[in-house]
Amino acid sequence: DAGITQSPRHKVTETGTPVTLRCHQTENHRYMYWYRQDPGHGLRLIHYSYGVKDTDKGEVSDGYSVSRSKTEDFLLTLESATSSQTSVYFCAISGQGFSQPQHFGDGTRLSIL
Amino acid sequence: SQQGEEDPQALSIQEGENATMNCSYKTSINNLQWYRQNSGRGLVHLILIRSNEREKxxxxxRVTLDTSKKSSSLLIxxxxxxxxxxxFCATDSMDSNYQLIWGAGTKLIIKP
Known part of the structure; x- marks a missing residue:
């Protein structure tokens, strides 16, 4: 399995609090992605990174920010969490761009009360 | 927006039988990928098929791609x-800036 670690694996927090999710990879892949997965929906892209300090928005980026200061780490921040952001969040990596196979972490289950 | 839509939403078959899942999409694509997700785990890549390929x-x-019908099937x-x-199927296209657009998935249950 590709070396991708997401932390925390589970988190419960309250509306209005900031939340940061971490994705760490040991594959030295250039591309990293944050998705959310909700029942009845496919994965939806939140943000992605194509290199250190190079990031761009995905389909559902409102309310989220990201940072990538090192190749191996990609952080997703909810500045002020809302109940609509309750979801399972997946990090993925790929050596090339979107068109290549992506390798996924095991997800972070986030509940916002 | 959902590009890929899987059909059926759920499928239950006996062990040893073949399982077929379908994916339809809306615009011209560059590639189509299939992934598997076990309960509580991340997605695992299965196959990538390019728009100029028909079967892999x-x-x-076994994955087939029919670009004239904008559909793909996965046979296990x-x-x-x-x-x-x-x-899950996922497609990338110029329309999506090559970002992957995912279907909602087919839940497959194999009964022993």
């Missing part, structure tokens, strides 16, 4: 209990 095989998996032959999972 990998072990017990001689199913096993371990094949129980959700299966």
């Amino acid at each position: 095989h990998s072990g017990r998996l 032959t001689a199913s096993r209990a371990a094949d129980t999972a959700s299966y």
Whole structure:
């Protein structure tokens, strides 16, 4: 399995609090992605990174920010969490761009009360 | 927006039977990928098929692509209990700036 670690694996927090999710990879892949997965929906892209300090928005980026200061780490921040952001969040990596196979972490289950 | 839509939403078959899942999409694509997701885990890449390819095989998996019908199918032959999972298709296209657009998945249950 590709070396991708997401932390925390589970988190419960309250509306209005900031939340940061971490994705760490040991594959030295250039591309990293944050998705959310909700029942009845496919994965939806939140943000992605194509290199250190190079990031761009995905389909559902409102309310989220990201940072990538090192190749191996990609952080997703909810500045002020809302109940609509309750979801399972997946990090993925790929050596090339979107068109290549992506390798996924095991997800972070986030509940916002 | 959902580009890929899987059909059926759920499928339950006996071990040893073949399982077929379909994916339809709306715009011209660059590539189509299939992934598997076991309960509580991340997605695992199965097969990538390019728009100029019609069929690909990998072990017990066979993927076909019909660009004229904007559809793909994933066939799993001689199913096993371990094949129980959700299966997703994802497409990339110029329209999506090559970002992957995912279907909602087919939940496959293999009964022993």
